[in-house]
Amino acid sequence: MPQTPPPPQNVTLHLVIRGRVQGVFFRDSMRREAQRLGVAGWVRNRSDAAVEAVVQGDTAAVDAIVRWSRHGPEFAQVEQVDIEPAGGAYTGFNKLAGG
Numbered sequence: 001m002p003q004t005p006p007p008p009q010n011v012t013l014h015l016v017i018r019g020r021v022q023g024v025f026f027r028d029s030m031r032r033e034a035q036r037l038g039v040a041g042w043v044r045n046r047s048d049a050a051v052e053a054v055v056q057g058d059t060a061a062v063d064a065i066v067r068w069s070r071h072g073p074e075f076a077q078v079e080q081v082d083i084e085p086a087g088g089a090y091t092g093f094n095k096l097a098g099g
Helices: 027-036 061-071
Strands: 010-020 040-045 049-057 077-085 093-095
Touching: 010 061, 027 040, 027 049, 027 061, 027 077, 049 061, 061 077
Parallel strands: 040 093
Antiparallel strands: 010 049, 010 077, 040 049
16 A cells, blocks of 8 residues: 655745845745745845845745745846744745835
8 A cells, every 4th residue: 555645844944145136126036936836935125235035835845945046036146045944834925125
């Protein structure tokens, strides 16, 4: 009898993306990519010219959005992505006003 695989495990990460990431549609593009992957959370600009995001979903989807964030949209020039575990529960993916 075939075994049923375990359900995907949810992961929540906090990302800070640095480089040329503001003014290049990073937040809109990340929101579209997160929705395509089924990732919940939010993204916003920071006052230090970085972009900050919290991403939540199954491990494969979160890994995919983290990989995407390392290059971002066409005109972005990502130099660094800082990643740390985060908490909270999210539904949908929102683009927040910057700080």
